[in-house]
Amino acid sequence: MTGDDWPARVEATYAExxxxxxxxxxxxxxxxxAIDVPADRWVDALxxxxxxLGCTFFDWLSAVDELDDGFRLVCHVAARRPGxxxxxxVRTLLPREGATVASAAKVFAGARWHERETHEMFGIxxxxxxxxxxxxxxxxxxxxxxxxxxxxxxxxxxxxxxxWPGAKEPGESDDAPAAKTSRRRGRPPGVxxxxxxxxxx
Amino acid sequence: MDSAPTELGLPxxxxxxxxxxxxxxxxxxxxxxxxxxxxxxxxxxxxVELVAxxxxxxxxxxxxxxxxxxxxxxxxxxxxxxxxxxKLAPAIxxxxxxxxxxxxxxxxxSCANSGGPYWDSYCVTKGVDQIVPVDVYVPGCPxxxxxxxxxxxxLQEKIxxxxxx
Amino acid sequence: xxxxxxxxxxxxxxxxxxxxxxxxxVIALIEENCTSCMLCARECPAWCIxxxxxxxxxxxAGPTGSPVSRGSPAPSGRxxxxxxxxxxxxxxxxxxxxxxxxxxxxxCPFDALHWSSEFEYxxxxxxxxxHEKDRLREWMWTVPAxxx
Numbered sequence: 416m417t418g419d420d421w422p423a424r425v426e427a428t429y430a431e432x433x434x435x436x437x438x439x440x441x442x443x444x445x446x447x448x449a450i451d452v453p454a455d456r457w458v459d460a461l462x463x464x465x466x467x468l469g470c471t472f473f474d475w476l477s478a479v480d481e482l483d484d485g486f487r488l489v490c491h492v493a494a495r496r497p498g499x500x501x502x503x504x505v506r507t508l509l510p511r512e513g514a515t516v517a518s519a520a521k522v523f524a525g526a527r528w529h530e531r532e533t534h535e536m537f538g539i540x541x542x543x544x545x546x547x548x549x550x551x552x553x554x555x556x557x558x559x560x561x562x563x564x565x566x567x568x569x570x571x572x573x574x575x576x577x578x579w580p581g582a583k584e585p586g587e588s589d590d591a592p593a594a595k596t597s598r599r600r601g602r603p604p605g606v607x608x609x610x611x612x613x614x615x616x
Numbered sequence: 617m618d619s620a621p622t623e624l625g626l627p628x629x630x631x632x633x634x635x636x637x638x639x640x641x642x643x644x645x646x647x648x649x650x651x652x653x654x655x656x657x658x659x660x661x662x663x664v665e666l667v668a669x670x671x672x673x674x675x676x677x678x679x680x681x682x683x684x685x686x687x688x689x690x691x692x693x694x695x696x697x698x699x700x701x702x703k704l705a706p707a708i709x710x711x712x713x714x715x716x717x718x719x720x721x722x723x724x725x726s727c728a729n730s731g732g733p734y735w736d737s738y739c740v741t742k743g744v745d746q747i748v749p750v751d752v753y754v755p756g757c758p759x760x761x762x763x764x765x766x767x768x769x770x771l772q773e774k775i776x777x778x779x780x781x
Numbered sequence: 782x783x784x785x786x787x788x789x790x791x792x793x794x795x796x797x798x799x800x801x802x803x804x805x806x807v808i809a810l811i812e813e814n815c816t817s818c819m820l821c822a823r824e825c826p827a828w829c830i831x832x833x834x835x836x837x838x839x840x841x842a843g844p845t846g847s848p849v850s851r852g853s854p855a856p857s858g859r860x861x862x863x864x865x866x867x868x869x870x871x872x873x874x875x876x877x878x879x880x881x882x883x884x885x886x887x888x889c890p891f892d893a894l895h896w897s898s899e900f901e902y903x904x905x906x907x908x909x910x911x912h913e914k915d916r917l918r919e920w921m922w923t924v925p926a927x928x929x
Contacts, residue, residue, distance in 0.1 A: 577736075580830055583834075588870055732827070733882075
């Protein structure tokens with residue numbers, strides 16, 4: 416349960432920064448208060464959260480693949496008040512092609528590791544002050560890994576290679592596959608067939 | 617890391633017992649099998665069950681299990697407990713190579729057996745037996761601490777049997 | 782009840798621990814209850830249940846004995862279409878991948894799968910960790926009675 420004045424304080428702080436402030440998560444007491452900012456004001460928004468609202472606790476920075484909308488970069492920060500934390504989520508939307516945003520490491524030093532992970536998982540580029548894209552080292556993936564795994568179009572190869580045991584109909588076995596099925600073959604969700612994806616002879 | 621597959625081969629006790637006389641081999645069986653020093657390689661949640669097994673008994677010596685060796689430099693059996701990721705796999709291989717012969721490996725839990733619930737992940741090694749030769753597989757997610765003791769007893773049975781032949 | 786009260790004075794392996802009634806040790810199968818509906822194989826998140834089955838014709842009953850089928854029976858008493866039933870050939874659970882989530886036990890509409898609290902089935906060869914239906918039936922004798 417956030418303090419009663421927390422959404423108002425967030426709104427007041429960002430009213431100076433942005434033209435149009437729309438908060439989410441205020442009416443329901445379930446999730447944290449969230450604010451969307453334009454991508455070119457990313458560092459300014461985080462600086463305002465740290466200095467203007469006292470959000471000195473940097474918790475998490477990552478991205479969500481919103482399919483056609485692009486990548487939504489999400490940063491969780493928190494402000495300490497006696498006996499509790501005020502939680503704020505700062506978000507911005509990046510296009511899928513050429514997703515680039517300024518690095519938040521100057522505002523919160525701990526964001527550098529999170530940006531490394533976000534870069535290798537989604538392919539989002541982070542720039543320094545001069546606009547140069549930072550060459551971020553791999554954090555969690557091995558050196559020879561190819562691709563960006565947390566993107567929605569990344570296919571899990573193990574699921575394509577292993578035949579789904581639930582694909583068989585009752586009364587069907589490996590030796591005697593069903594000759595003709597009138598209804599559509601069941602497939603596990605999100606798994607392409609071997610014809611659609613994978614190496615071909 | 618080169619991409620050629622590593623020939624792992626089966627673990628052996630070493631050259632001497634094979635040429636020793638039967639009574640000597642009988643003694644070596646017992647000597648190895650009943651003084652196992654355990655290196656617990658706890659990687660994920662199964663490590664908690666491993667620690668629960670290690671601290672449950674006041675004295676493991678009646679079972680023939682020595683101290684749970686934290687260093688890993690002198691252990692006889694390496695218990696891999698938890699998910700093995702592709703990034704950590706070379707380190708596990710180096711740890712195994714560093715242990716003096718004979719080294720036995722117990723794979724503890726579904727993740728170490730075959731990748732477990734994360735078998736379809738992009739970065740999980742599907743079983744630690746892809747990297748090191750495994751002697752005993754303990755199933756469970758996570759297995760009970762007593763299941764680890766049973767796995768070690770099974771390993772002792774195997775050691776007894778293998779050197780004798 | 783603290784853990785100290787739950788455990789007997791002796792230690793494993795001399796004494797087995799006293800386990801609560803719904804402990805998830807291993808899954809047992811009653812083959813007679815299974816109709817090969819494939820629900821457990823489809824819902825298993827680890828894809829570790831392997832089911833093979835085939836269809837067999839049901840022997841028809843005599844002119845007076847056959848039950849009423851959906852269409853009205855012919856005057857001779859035989860229903861028009863030959864009825865088939867599904868016979869289970871293979872039911873295997875791969876315990877090297879199983880994550881003991883209990884989804885298969887919960888989803889089975891015919892109560893063919895049950896939990897047993899046995900945990901001592903470590904193997905030397907990982908292929909032995911795939912239990913076929915005869916071994917799954919053996920686990921059935923260790924399933925505790927349901928609480929009253």
